[in-house]
Amino acid sequence: MRNRLWLLAAALISAGAAASDKPVNAGPYVPSPQSVVADMLKLADVGPKDFVIDLGSGDGRIVLTAAKVFGARGFGVEIQDDLVKRSNEAARREGVADRVKFITQDLFKTDISQATVLTLYLLPDTVVLLKDKLLAELRPGTRVISHDYPLAGWLPEHTVRMDLEDKVAISGVTTTLIFLYVVPARVAGRWHAQLPPGIAKGAMELDLKQQLTRISGSARVGGRNLPLEDVRLRGEQLSFTLAGLGSARFAGTVKGTSIEGTVEHPGGAKAPWRASLK
Ligand SMILES: C[S@@+](CC[C@H](N)C(=O)[O-])C[C@H]1O[C@@H](n2cnc3c(N)ncnc32)[C@H](O)[C@@H]1O
Numbered sequence: 001m002r003n004r005l006w007l008l009a010a011a012l013i014s015a016g017a018a019a020s021d022k023p024v025n026a027g028p029y030v031p032s033p034q035s036v037v038a039d040m041l042k043l044a045d046v047g048p049k050d051f052v053i054d055l056g057s058g059d060g061r062i063v064l065t066a067a068k069v070f071g072a073r074g075f076g077v078e079i080q081d082d083l084v085k086r087s088n089e090a091a092r093r094e095g096v097a098d099r100v101k102f103i104t105q106d107l108f109k110t111d112i113s114q115a116t117v118l119t120l121y122l123l124p125d126t127v128v129l130l131k132d133k134l135l136a137e138l139r140p141g142t143r144v145i146s147h148d149y150p151l152a153g154w155l156p157e158h159t160v161r162m163d164l165e166d167k168v169a170i171s172g173v174t175t176t177l178i179f180l181y182v183v184p185a186r187v188a189g190r191w192h193a194q195l196p197p198g199i200a201k202g203a204m205e206l207d208l209k210q211q212l213t214r215i216s217g218s219a220r221v222g223g224r225n226l227p228l229e230d231v232r233l234r235g236e237q238l239s240f241t242l243a244g245l246g247s248a249r250f251a252g253t254v255k256g257t258s259i260e261g262t263v264e265h266p267g268g269a270k271a272p273w274r275a276s277l278k
Helices: 002-021 034-043 061-068 081-093 124-137 165-171
Strands: 051-055 073-078 100-104 117-120 143-147 158-163 175-182 189-194 203-211 214-221 224-227 229-234 237-242 248-255 258-264 270-277
Touching (some): 034 158, 051 061, 061 073, 061 081, 061 100, 117 124, 214 229, 214 237, 248 270
Parallel strands (some): 051 073, 073 100
Antiparallel strands (some): 143 175, 158 175, 189 203, 189 270, 203 214, 229 237, 237 248, 258 270
């Protein structure tokens, strides 16, 4: 009796483990209409320097189009073997097998750090589940394109909305949405900046707060606290105005713990500035 109970428990545990090893189904195979594929890649401004990754690549059309029409490289991951096989065959047939490949892999376990453009057409819950992975693994400046479903809590840079008859068979309505996100650099914290002579004497302390792409903060210069105005962050490109410092406009590239760029006076004079994270 005890033996039988143990066997039952072991069977239940191994069934549980098998169930948890099984990839989460992020959506059925429903290809994006070809016109939407072109619009997604155009919105991401895909070009020959790009590396495109499609998570849940279906028949491979997004990555294949990125290579054939826009000259990009990349790969797609897909859990259905037959679709992976079909995609790799299409890549060979269409002469782009040297630039793209398709792999049978769970998209939640895929290393996506190589992407400069990442595309998604997955169930809405999955898209939200993936948000943290994207922010942790993708480099600042990477464009993320999602067909129909937004990454909740992350403000898209652009949203394209259109009506397409092709979508009625897929979702029951003609409405089609494409969201473009740009992965922001991490800028939150205290920065110590050197200012060029002519802007202010000495150093400036910057205190930046960040909620994804939304940045706020203040600067301490010459014993005064000045609010940052018109702050923008796109990927690694940060800019802001200090109205209290002759309306100087600061722009710079964020590279890890340093920012380097130029500061411009309304008169047009430009000078270099740099900052490092304290
Ligand atoms: C809606 S289709 C999108 C296909 C393609 N990206 C497109 O836009 O034409 C979603 C695809 O994701 C695949 N998929 C679902 N869950 C997955 C997982 N955990 N890992 C890899 N692929 C998955 C499905 O098999 C399906 O082919």
